[in-house]
Amino acid sequence: MAADIVKAPSRPSGAGEMFQLLRDGAPRTRAELAQITGQARSTIAARVEQLLASGLVAPTGEAASTGGRPPATFAFNPAARIVLGVDLGATHATLALTDLASDVLAEHSEPLDIALGPGPVLERVVAIAHELLAAAGRARHEIASVGVGVPGPVDHETGRPKSPPIMPGWDDADVPAILHEALGAPVLVDNDVNIMALGEHATSWPDVDHLLFVKIATGIGAGIISDGEIRRGAQGAAGDLGHVAVPDRTDVVCRCGNTGCLEAVAGGAALVERLRTSGRVVTSTADLVALLRAGDTEAVQAVRQAGRDVGAVLATCVNMLNPSMVVIGGVVGIAAEQLIAGIREVVYRRSLPLATQHLRIVASRSQQRAGVLGASVMAAEHVLSAPAVEALLL
Amino acid sequence: MAADIVKAPSRPSGAGEMFQLLRDGAPRTRAELAQITGQARSTIAARVEQLLASGLVAPTGEAASTGGRPPATFAFNPAARIVLGVDLGATHATLALTDLASDVLAEHSEPLDIALGPGPVLERVVAIAHELLAAAGRARHEIASVGVGVPGPVDHETGRPKSPPIMPGWDDADVPAILHEALGAPVLVDNDVNIMALGEHATSWPDVDHLLFVKIATGIGAGIISDGEIRRGAQGAAGDLGHVAVPDRTDVVCRCGNTGCLEAVAGGAALVERLRTSGRVVTSTADLVALLRAGDTEAVQAVRQAGRDVGAVLATCVNMLNPSMVVIGGVVGIAAEQLIAGIREVVYRRSLPLATQHLRIVASRSQQRAGVLGASVMAAEHVLSAPAVEALLL
Numbered sequence: 001m002a003a004d005i006v007k008a009p010s011r012p013s014g015a016g017e018m019f020q021l022l023r024d025g026a027p028r029t030r031a032e033l034a035q036i037t038g039q040a041r042s043t044i045a046a047r048v049e050q051l052l053a054s055g056l057v058a059p060t061g062e063a064a065s066t067g068g069r070p071p072a073t074f075a076f077n078p079a080a081r082i083v084l085g086v087d088l089g090a091t092h093a094t095l096a097l098t099d100l101a102s103d104v105l106a107e108h109s110e111p112l113d114i115a116l117g118p119g120p121v122l123e124r125v126v127a128i129a130h131e132l133l134a135a136a137g138r139a140r141h142e143i144a145s146v147g148v149g150v151p152g153p154v155d156h157e158t159g160r161p162k163s164p165p166i167m168p169g170w171d172d173a174d175v176p177a178i179l180h181e182a183l184g185a186p187v188l189v190d191n192d193v194n195i196m197a198l199g200e201h202a203t204s205w206p207d208v209d210h211l212l213f214v215k216i217a218t219g220i221g222a223g224i225i226s227d228g229e230i231r232r233g234a235q236g237a238a239g240d241l242g243h244v245a246v247p248d249r250t251d252v253v254c255r256c257g258n259t260g261c262l263e264a265v266a267g268g269a270a271l272v273e274r275l276r277t278s279g280r281v282v283t284s285t286a287d288l289v290a291l292l293r294a295g296d297t298e299a300v301q302a303v304r305q306a307g308r309d310v311g312a313v314l315a316t317c318v319n320m321l322n323p324s325m326v327v328i329g330g331v332v333g334i335a336a337e338q339l340i341a342g343i344r345e346v347v348y349r350r351s352l353p354l355a356t357q358h359l360r361i362v363a364s365r366s367q368q369r370a371g372v373l374g375a376s377v378m379a380a381e382h383v384l385s386a387p388a389v390e391a392l393l394l
Numbered sequence: 395m396a397a398d399i400v401k402a403p404s405r406p407s408g409a410g411e412m413f414q415l416l417r418d419g420a421p422r423t424r425a426e427l428a429q430i431t432g433q434a435r436s437t438i439a440a441r442v443e444q445l446l447a448s449g450l451v452a453p454t455g456e457a458a459s460t461g462g463r464p465p466a467t468f469a470f471n472p473a474a475r476i477v478l479g480v481d482l483g484a485t486h487a488t489l490a491l492t493d494l495a496s497d498v499l500a501e502h503s504e505p506l507d508i509a510l511g512p513g514p515v516l517e518r519v520v521a522i523a524h525e526l527l528a529a530a531g532r533a534r535h536e537i538a539s540v541g542v543g544v545p546g547p548v549d550h551e552t553g554r555p556k557s558p559p560i561m562p563g564w565d566d567a568d569v570p571a572i573l574h575e576a577l578g579a580p581v582l583v584d585n586d587v588n589i590m591a592l593g594e595h596a597t598s599w600p601d602v603d604h605l606l607f608v609k610i611a612t613g614i615g616a617g618i619i620s621d622g623e624i625r626r627g628a629q630g631a632a633g634d635l636g637h638v639a640v641p642d643r644t645d646v647v648c649r650c651g652n653t654g655c656l657e658a659v660a661g662g663a664a665l666v667e668r669l670r671t672s673g674r675v676v677t678s679t680a681d682l683v684a685l686l687r688a689g690d691t692e693a694v695q696a697v698r699q700a701g702r703d704v705g706a707v708l709a710t711c712v713n714m715l716n717p718s719m720v721v722i723g724g725v726v727g728i729a730a731e732q733l734i735a736g737i738r739e740v741v742y743r744r745s746l747p748l749a750t751q752h753l754r755i756v757a758s759r760s761q762q763r764a765g766v767l768g769a770s771v772m773a774a775e776h777v778l779s780a781p782a783v784e785a786l787l788l
Contacts, residue, residue: 014432038408153746153748155748162748163747163748209628210627210628222714224714224715226620226625226627227623227625229621231620231621231625231715232716233604233620233749234603234604234716234717234718234752235716235718235748235749235751235752236716237713237716237746237748237749238714238715238716239714240713240714240716240746240748240749241713241714243713243744243746244709244710244713244714244744245641245706245709245710245744246641247639247640247641247642248641248642248644248654250641250642258743258744260641260642312639315638315639316638316639316707316710316711316714317710317714319631319634319635319637319638320616320618320633320634320635320638320710320711320714320715321618321625321627321632321714322626322627322628322629322631322632322634323627323628324628349652350637350639352631352634352637353557354547354549354556354557354629354631354634355627355629355631355634357629358629
């Protein structure tokens with residue numbers, strides 16, 4: 001999944017374990033840490049010193065005194081390191097320099113065509129990264145980790161795109177190595193939908209343990225949060241819904257050679273093409289949204305039906321995964337409303353009562369920022385993982 | 395999920411943490427434990443004494459000496475406790491008394507109609523449990539935990555069946571409380587497919603992290619292993635495939651009121667009914683298997699087509715979850731061969747290359763014993779969970 005990923009030392013340090021305990025952000029005194037861990041005061045004192053020296057933990061003030069000098073409290077310090085989040089779409093790049101809690105220090109978004117290939121695109125990413133470092137007054141070596149989302153399947157082990165259909169020239173490109181060379185930090189790569197799911201979950205629904213994030217744009221894909229964690233499957237390909245068969249839509253032929261694929265039935269490009277065939281002047285999803293705003297009946301019906309088709313596939317996913325929340329992203333405003341109305345119609349009809357009695361189907365809250373925030377979350381989680389912290393404390 | 399589930403004490407004991415380290419079964423010396431944990435020899439000695447006293451850890455012999463008296467080694471002792479696994483099907487009950495490694499001490503299977511209701515069925519389960527205790531020469535109070543699988547949806551929080559279609563009288567029955575009252579141990583309940591998935595995974599494919607277990611019988615359902623753990627979803631309803639729509643089979647009406655449901659298209663009862671309509675003498679799946687053995691073309695075609703219909707739904711699941719293995723259970727021999735051939739046809743055609751390049755689709759190895767072994771695994775995992783061990787060591 002990444003270049004330069006650290007390995008856990010064979011012997012975990014007590015300080016590392018203590019850090020995982022402090023990661024929740026709550027301030028604690030040395031006495032509280034001694035009580036929680038059952039370790040001797042002298043051991044606690046040494047470990048707190050080690051964590052303070054790393055910067056990952058900082059003094060947060062004083063606890064209420066029970067008589068005498070009030071004891072100092074310590075907590076996880078998200079400002080200790082910075083990470084870079086990179087969200088690459090088909091036609092845009094959004095980058096953010098954040099702290100370890102994904103609070104943004106500097107951010108930039110611009111149109112960028114992924115089809116230019118890995119050389120020019122990653123060169124531009126590195127240039128933007130340097131601009132962000134300058135804007136935030138930070139140095140390159142301060143970047144502890146880089147998270148990248150790309151609009152196509154990624155091999156989870158290597159972080160390389162795998163036969164991505166809309167990323168010509170990117171197949172098997174060593175994105176982690178190229179960015180590691182330029183930025184000097186470990187690089188993690190995942191597909192855009194997984195990082196959007198991570199970003200939406202971390203920033204808007206951190207307490208929802210079973211969430212399905214569905215991106216509906218030119219392509220259609222899902223990110224699965226189950227038992228609180230993203231689930232990528234055996235090769236990192238989980239959530240690939242674009243070429244799933246929609247029940248009873250075998251009349252539609254897909255560019256992949258199969259019939260009835262969700263993307264060919266309900267994807268943005270398919271809708272635009274269908275409306276054009278019926279005489280509307282549409283060349284982009286922006287035109288489609290304009291038709292919806294103007295109340296064009298055929299456009300409204302097409303988007304509503306796309307919602308039903310997506311719903312037919314999501315009904316299977318809901319029965320299969322039993323999430324408590326389905327979040328629809330990649331589409332906003334009036335188009336999202338019509339789509340979600342169609343999705344709800346079918347999911348509530350086709351799913352089992354036990355799976356839908358507490359199910360919410362909602363629009364994404366983090367919207368366009370889901371991807372870049374998710375990339376930052378992925379990078380920060382790597383920096384704070386037990387093996388990375390252990391290596392840092394050696 | 396269960397009556398009498400222990401809660402974690404607020405302060406974890408060092409001995410409990412040491413036990414989780416020893417759970418892998420490898421023998422270790424006191425010196426090795428001191429090296430791994432970084433704890434003082436005196437602390438290690440006290441914790442080892444505590445674990446030896448609980449019986450969960452036992453001496454395993456001596457390590458090679460480096461001069462002087464060879465040091466003693468210790469390891470997890472699966473024989474320390476016994477658990478009861480209960481697999482209730484539509485028409486059978488299989489019970490096993492096992493140790494904590496699911497090694498069977500005594501086992502019994504008999505026909506038992508789930509439709510008799512919770513009173514008579516659970517009374518019989520308790521009677522069989524006592525027969526097994528007698529056969530193994532053990533006492534009731536030695537049962538540390540009971541795992542139960544039932545043929546219907548179960549609310550994960552309470553362990554109660556939720557509107558189970560083939561279990562008349564069981565809706566909301568407090569199975570954990572009834573069995574806890576009779577057997578005096580914590581009781582965990584899950585649906586039969588989840589426990590079959592647990593049993594198949596633990597006994598046959600412990601190293602496969604992403605496995606989809608599919609039971610095909612009168613009903614059709616799945617158990618999901620993802621990142622090495624069973625995933626039950628928000629209400630414990632994950633894997634409910636019976637009423638998922640099969641693409642292009644809306645001609646078939648299901649008893650649930652929808653059309654094209656997998657169970658109505660490809661379930662055992664549906665196949666028997668279809669062959670009877672076309673003039674074959676079949677009243678059960680056993681008759682269907684006899685027809686297959688006799689080479690009846692229509693029976694072979696019907697089962698093969700059922701495989702394709704299951705495959706059409708599993709293709710969606712494979713794209714969604716990206717497992718490295720799909721295991722087909724609930725059906726054996728010639729019927730399994732024909733079903734799996736049909737499943738493979740469609741899954742390999744309809745799934746994406748990245749999701750299928752390393753995908754294996756195989757018949758269950760543990761077969762009829764998957765359920766009872768899984769129930770034992772679920773019970774043993776509860777006994778060995780961190781909170782349960784902590785409570786034991788208090």
